[in-house]
Amino acid sequence: MYNSTVEELCFLHTNLSAEDIKRIKELVANLQLIADINKANVFIDCPTKVGKHAIVVAEAAPSTVKSVYEKPVVGKFAYEAFEPSVFFTLRTGKPMFENRALTQEGKTVDQSVVPIRGMDNHVIGTLIMEKDITELVQRQQKMEALSEATEALSGILMGLAENRPIIPEMIEESIFFLDQDGKILYCNPSGTNLIQEMDEEGSWIGNSLVYYFPVIGAILEASDELIVQEVKMLNKVFQVKKIELLQQEKTTGTFVIFKNITELREKERELIVKSVAIHEIHHRVKNNLQTVASLLRLQMRRGLPEESKVHFVESLNRITSIASVYEIILSGSSVDDVDLYKLIEKIGNTLVLEAEQENKQISITYSGTHSQIQSNKAVSVALVVNELIQNCVKHAFKTIHHGKIEVLFHQKENYMEIQVIDNGEGYSPKSKSSLGLDIVKMMIEHDLSGLFSIERAKTGTIATVKFPLQGEEVQL
Structure with a gap:
């Protein structure tokens, strides 16, 4: 953005004085550097003569990352309904940081607005910085949905009544649900039968699964969230699957599934x-x-x-x-x-x-x-x-x-x-x-x-x- 254009826009659409415009032009000279350092699109908006709108008098797209905007916006008007943070700063002189906003091109951005003050300390415009966070928002939404599903599933399994098994008896795989310490919170009827082959009597809820099947100790200790491995135990061959349930990047429980593949x-x-x-x-x-x-x-x-x-x-x-x-x-x-x-x-x-x-x-x-x-x-x-x-x-x-x-x-x-x-x-x-x-x-x-x-x-x-x-x- 050339300073001559900034000066023309300010004279044509604003009530800024010559000193105020000079101050704006000084900022414009460093606008590209600010955009590159912060990896963000940077704009200067100034209030119009009528005071109801603002106009973009300068902009700089970063050369260090992809620009948020595909088309230039210099010379376009900003309306309070779409830019509430900009007008809040113009009226109050208070900055707004990391405010989530939606651009006219439909991208979600992290927007920060700081006031630009003139010689007598009154607000003559705003310096706006916007970073594209569309992908970050999508990832957060997926993680939130996954966390909700994990929390719901964990709650169902941990609050499961013994006389109402959630896993049907017809499923041949032995399914165990463990807490963070590897202790059994739930197992389906097939899992019960598998433990009984160890000649164990009494309740095993709350006991460590490794106690009954030491061969899977390395599988549970591994940091991988999903592991599929074959093991030999009880004179049989089993395919063992470990599936960790994560909530806010923390393990809330683990599924361990034994499938008897001896015949196969x-x-x-x-x-x-x-x-x-x-x-x-x-x-x-x-x-x-x-x-x-x-x-x-x-x-x-x-x-x-x-x-x-x-x-x-x-x-x-x-x-x-x-x-x-x-x-x-x-x-x-x-x-x-x-x-x-x-x-x-x-x-x-x-x-x-x-x-x-x-x-x-x-x-x-x-x-x-x-x-x-x-x-x-x-x-x-x-x-x-x-x-x-x-x-x-x-x-x-x-x-x-x-x-x-x-x-x-x-x-x-x-x-x-x-x-x-x-x-x-x-x-x-x-x-x-x-x-x-x-x-x-x-x-x-x-x-x-x-x-x-x-x-x-x-x-x-x-x-x-x-x-x-x-x-x-x-x-x-």
């Missing part, structure tokens, strides 16, 4: 044991399958009739496809779920690699979502896809030594669709049924409750497998 922890332990056992079974199945595959390879190396060799290769591929299911299970975090995409990718890459050894240049690609399926379904899917890809390698590229196979995954609502597409010679419906396709049809219809179709494409063949993920039948 026992079931978790059993699940872990079962998971370990299932993991070991999967490991042994995989090893057994690899052993069988090794025996077949050994027999093939020792020599076979040429007409039998293809059958050994097909059997070997089927066994390694099943083994792949267990390899993926063992490499993952789940003991019963398999990443279908990863499984098919492993099987397909192995079959195409074997084809390269027969001087066939075949590429294979995969696209679609990574879906998890149960291991029992995965075994059947592994055999089905093994036969379809093997069928491509064996028949689609029988006379062609280079080609492409695509494997597409489509998860639609509650079922999975897998397509194996090649650009080979093309399927002929008149072709003699093979053992591989018979295996596919049997697995799809009986093990997966799904549907299978194979058809000739413009270039090559499209084989489609469709099966439910949850067991219900699907329709193409």
Whole structure:
């Protein structure tokens, strides 16, 4: 605020003398410093000529904190209905400190007003300082509401008649309400039964809870207002919750809740044991399958009739496809779920690699979502896809030594669709049924409750497998 503006406002709206205005201007020179030091908005209000109102002739917003006001107020009139402290000081010359007020922008402020006196000691204006305390008021209101709720709850519990329990008997948790010294003021029927397990007789109201359950001593002594911790006592496992009730930042009482989680922890332990056992079974199945595959390879190396060799290769591929299911299970975090995409990718890459050894240049690609399926379904899917890809390698590229196979995954609502597409010679419906396709049809219809179709494409063949993920039948 420039002094020239202050002087103009005073001459235009007030009866202040030249000496009075000079005094006002001297204060204005230090107004910004006052605002910064006090972290508050500072104003100078002077009475108008008619004496019924006051006018803001100067203001300074602090640079050290956020300003209370978003818009400037210099040149605006102040009315007694909204600024009673300002007019009290103008009339009486007495200061007003830390008076709570509401600004025109709806913010709650802590307002202090001191008189500004002229040469003959009469009041010529007021120096006003305002600090935003909106958040402080909100916190105080929340604390007051919390204190009232705490006081009411504490009163109910401490004045509780023994024959009218506030905590219903159906609640399984053992609930204790303690005073500031940790002595029992109330416990529900479940809590009574828990103490009776200690073979204690007589009344325990007024006794220390730690006396009955020493293991919770550290929990009660901790300074935290809320603690949840597991403890072992009475040959059981309990989840213990400590909740302190505060009133005016002082503890007025403490809730201690015991929840018996022994059965839950026992079931978790059993699940872990079962998971370990299932993991070991999967490991042994995989090893057994690899052993069988090794025996077949050994027999093939020792020599076979040429007409039998293809059958050994097909059997070997089927066994390694099943083994792949267990390899993926063992490499993952789940003991019963398999990443279908990863499984098919492993099987397909192995079959195409074997084809390269027969001087066939075949590429294979995969696209679609990574879906998890149960291991029992995965075994059947592994055999089905093994036969379809093997069928491509064996028949689609029988006379062609280079080609492409695509494997597409489509998860639609509650079922999975897998397509194996090649650009080979093309399927002929008149072709003699093979053992591989018979295996596919049997697995799809009986093990997966799904549907299978194979058809000739413009270039090559499209084989489609469709099966439910949850067991219900699907329709193409």
